[in-house]
Every structure is written in C-alpha cells, then in structure tokens.
Amino acid sequence: MRSISTSFYSCAQCNFFLCNCCVHELPKKVRHWTCMHLRELFFYSIFYCDYCRFWSSGFGYNCNACREIMCIRCHEIPDARIVNIEGQEHFLFFGHKYKEKCCGCHDDDFYRDSFRCKDKKCNLVLDYRCLVLPQTARYKYDEHALKLTYRDDHDLSQCYCDICEETRDPKQWFYHCAYCDVSAHPNCVLWKSPFVKLGKPFRIDVHEHPVTLVKIDFYPPRCNDCGEPCRDVLSIQCTEPDCTYIFHWGCYWSREYSSVWCLLHRD
Template identity: 30%
Template sequence: MHSQHDLVLHGKSPYPYISGGCICNACGQDDWKFFTYHCSSCEFDLDVKCALLSSTVKHKDHNHPLHLAYSLPSDYRSFPQGCSVCREKVHPSDWVYYCGPCRYFVHVTCIVISQKDEEQLSEDIEYPISGEQVQNVVKLPSSNAAQELIARFLLKDDEISSSNDSGKMNIPEEIFMNTHRKHPLILSEKVQNLDEIKSTTGDDQEEAKALLVCDVCIEPICSSDDLHYYACVECGNFVHLTCSNLPLELRIPKHPQHPFSCMYNPSEIGIFKCEACRCWTNANYYKCEPCGLRICIKCASASMMTSSVKHDGHKKHLLTQFQSSDPIHCTACDYIYRGGFGFACEDCHIYVCYVCALLPPTTTQRWDKHPLLLIYPPYFEHPEVFYCVLCETEINPNCWMYHCRECDYSLHPFCISQIGEFGRVKYGRSLNVNNHSHPLTHVPEAKYKSFCGSCNSRLDWKTAFECESCRFYLCPKCAFERELPVVTINE
C-alpha cells in the first residue's frame, strides 16, 4: 500500500492531457468512470474500487480465505506465478489475492465471490456433466492409456469389453510383421501379469517389466487387458494384440489435409522424436508424407479421439482436443511449445500437452516400495518447498509432479527414467556393427568414464550401445553409421 504520502481523491483525471486517464497502480486499468485517489509526489494512482478492496475474501473456487497483498510476496517469486482464474502472469508489482500454503494467486480484477458457493467450498470442486457426455468421455490419467486409446479407434465401444472374452477365437496362431520378419510371432498367453510382477522387488521387477514391452507401441505387455499377445521369444520381440491390428493408414481429425501412413524404422537403432509429445522413441509411427510430420503410436491414438477428456488434473470441465501452430503454454509442465497436439479447456485457459495428459496416475522408483502418485496444484496444506530428489532442484509448485506421501518426497515427471524424454525407448535390442566381433546391446546408461569407440565422445550415464565383455561403446550416431544390415526372410 502507498503509506509514505496522503492520497487525494480526484473526481476527474489529474492528467487531463492523457487520453483515457491514468492507470491504476493496483489493477492496471485506466477506466475513468470512477473517482481516483492520487499522490502527486509519487504519481501513484488508485481507483476507488481498488481502494475499498477487502483485506480477506473467499473465492468460489478455493476452500481457504485469500489475503490481499500489495505486491507478489517475495517468498513466491522463485517461479513465475499465474492467476488461477485468467491464467495470465502475476507481475511482482500486481496487487493480488493469495493463499500462501496452496500457492494460489488471483488478480484483484479476477476475484469472483459467490455467497452461495462460500458455504460449499472444497478442495476439488467438480462440476457435473451430462449423461450423454459421460458415455463418450475418455477418463485420464490412465495406467494403460496407449492400449485403451488404440482399442477405442480399432473397435466399437460394445466390442471393446467383449474382445478379451473371446479367448483365441478368430485370432491367428502366428503372424509375420514388417517390424520383425526373421521369425513368425507366436500367439502366447500371459503367464506374468501385473500382480506377479508387483510381487517381485527391486532389479527383478524392473527386469521383468523390461522383458515384456511391445515393440510396436513401446508400452508394457503386462499393462494391457488382453489375455494374449504375440511373441518371438528367441529375439525378445513382443506385440500387443491391438497393435498387431493397427491400420496401415489413418485420417487424423486435427490434420485432415493428408492421410498418415503406418511406418517403422528397420534399423535396430530406429530412434526418432515424436512431433506430438516430443519424446524420443523407437516405436512404430504414423507419418504424413507431404508435411513430414511423424507421430508415435501412442500420440496417434490420442489424436484419433473425437470425444472429450475428463482429467483429474482439471475436474471442473471436460478437455477437448486441439492442434495449433502457435506457441502453447502447457499448464501441467510450464513449457511453451511451438505448435503440437494437446487438450484444452478454453473457458479456464487450461492447455495440457499430450505427454502430460497421458502420464500414468502412479509410477515407481527402484529404491522405494511405495507408489508415486501424480498430483496437481494447488497443493493444499503443503506450505513447504518441493524439491526433486533426482535432479535436486526446486519444483515449480504450479506444475504437476509425482509425490510419495509416505516418504514425503517429490519428483519432476521428466526426471523419472520410465516417463522422461527417453521413457518410450525399448532398450536391450541387439545390434551388429562393422569392425567389432560381438553384438552390441542398447543400454539406457553407459558406465562412468565411458567413451564412444568411434568418435571418442564421452558417454557417462548417456544412452549408448555396449559390448559388456569388451567394455566397448558406441554413441547412437556412430552406431547408426556402422550398423550392419539385418537379414530378413520372405513370407
């Protein structure tokens, strides 16, 4: 507040030469329909409605009182703060209503007070949606998002639930796929489900999950509801039933000008960056040839959705599909992306990129037996600063994060190996290269003080191709240049 000098009430602008009047230092508006308080010494102006603001209010979408601050409190300037109503930036000099423990901020011009709502405040205010909307809505987050979305556009709704009850009926016993033509893929029945994997611990659990990963979508076989899958045990190649039936061509609603063709990289390296989720992957992908746009299977499945999304990260309203060439600020991760696919609530100015929208509700860490839960701001009754235990930096409290309630520690989603930038890469594939007698194995991290045997670049903790017996490494670029062609057979 302006405490150094007295403010004098003016009935007209003290700056008659300025068209439209002066700007209120509290709300930033220049509407001269109101009287204004003015300090001529400091050129400080305050319109009447801001001068009469209450020091404490209750906002209809928050369950704690909000306190008036005459500038953004210094304790909350580590990260840019946004208004929880309009989503615009809260500048350090703005007057703001806030709840400190929840890091909840609202511009003084955005406050909406409803006496009726004040008596029914809750942490998660959820607005009802119609019965017709509920039938078609996709619920996220999901631990099996990829397979649910693939099944959704492959099968009619009434077929999805019955597809798993048919056993082996009308399912071929063996198939050949372009992605693996060495041997036939044999229809196999799940012998290791999620419960059995969860009963193991530590490295055994991680190894069990890594062994059963679909080579088409790079998602765990064990996460699928299908009772069967295709496998070439000799080569460690596995495919979901749904992924074995992917169409060769897609017409994506948000990119209607050209069809997308289903493709794969025959190289064992085969890594590309999906232009929808921006993650590296060696999954199959759909490509728009004229535009050169490549989208991984998971994102292509999401982009085929014509229904709305009900996401726990925004319970007020449904989210709808969007694709834009303009820069988009993702509400969940705080990154600004120049174009891409995602989900939006236009009413609340909420935009969520694909990679955040498709995050699983829970995940695990190798050293902790407890589940890590995906949580969303505002973080009620957690006034302490959040730090990521992996990168050891402060977490923006306006973003989504994973949190262990039992141990009270948090992580950035992208810091978790199975979720981050390389979380959709299937490691363990074998690669033969020239001038080395042993096959190399694709590993997520090279050992400390490791160097590429070709270009001599340092590879500490970076993804690489490794010959464990020789302690020989190649970086992905050199491995690609030295890869020997794969011998295939015809059907």
C-alpha cells in the same frame, strides 16, 4: 511400449511382444485428423515424435508430405477428449490458436498446437507431451509407484525434486509417492525417454557390430564423443564385450544425422 495387461502375442525366438490391440487395430495406412495426407505405419528401434517430443521405440506413423513422425500414443489422441484431473472432468478440444502456457509443464514454446477445456471459465491448456504422460511411474529407489500429481500446496521453499535436488514449481505437474513422501520432476522420474525399449540389438551404419540402447547406473564408461560419463542417460553401446564403442544417444544423433527424418529414411 506400455505395460501389457491383457492377452498378447510373443515371438518364440526373440524378445518381441505385441498386445492384442497393436496386432489388430493399427492400420498400415491411415488419415489422421491433424493433416489431410495419408500416414504410413512403421517400426523402428528408436525415433522421435514430432508431437509429444519423446524418443520412443516400436510403432509410429510418418507423413511423407509433411515430413512428420507421430508415435502411437499421440496417434490415439482424438481432437476432443475427456481428462480427469483431481477428480474433475475436463472436456478438452484441439485448437490451432491456443498459444498459452501448458498447465502441466508451463511450456509456451509449443511444437504443436494445444488442447483447451471447453468450459470458458476453465483455464486448462495442455500440450501433447503432458497428455501422454503415464499416470504412474516407477523410480528405482522407491518400492511404490509414483503417481502423477497436478498441484503442490506446500510453500515454494519446500518444493524440491528428490532426485535432482533442484527446486520445483508447485504449479507444475510432478510425480509423488504418498507413502515415502517422494516428489520429483517428470523428466527425472522418466529419464526423458520412458518409451524407449532398452537392450534390443540393432544395427547402425557407422559401426560394424550390433549395438543396443542402455542406461548405466554405476561405473559408467565415458562417451566416445564428448568424454562425459554415460550415467543415467540414454546411450548407445556395442554388444560385443571387447568393443568400447559407446555414445550418448544425443551425441550420436547430432553427429551422424541432421534430422530424425534422415535417421528413419537413410535407405
């Protein structure tokens, strides 16, 4: 679910692409440093990572003993890594006792433990979610790529999101276009599901036709569950032109499954 910049493999019959590293470097079974159990590689149209809390498509690892699901991006994060923020290198290492607020999103309700800079004078603490944020992102109304930015020196009264038009915390990470002077919350730019592949048909147990994941900009139909328009949010829609089946993904998931684990292991 990341852009392919090197050689890759593709299916001649369907819209399926794999970069070289996903073909040759992903073991089917592996022990990850976060737990002692054996994790198994799986593929699914959409799943929820228990570590970064992003919905994702494609490959992931699940631990049957812990009943946990991990996306490939989180799987690739080592227990110690170097990150470059504003030209300064930080050596981050994983810790079970770090419960401070994440410096990227200021969330202190961590689903997972966090990473902290090895320099005791540095207060940088990051959770999995901020560690996997793309360095650049596209916004449909800006011709340039927006860059992940770590601090805003403007006054609080001048810090707002150009997408949702709500205020921003200048100390939280955001995406910014220097050419157009556009700034936005990460969730507003990424639509809360940047790693989900749209348009690929798949089947669900509760509907007779194949469905697909969509995000609709204009003239959105209303969700069959809550009745609200399916605008700019991840939705599940029937691929048959005469069928009106459409649900917000959140409505469908909460209605049909008690947990993501049930979704992946319903067979």
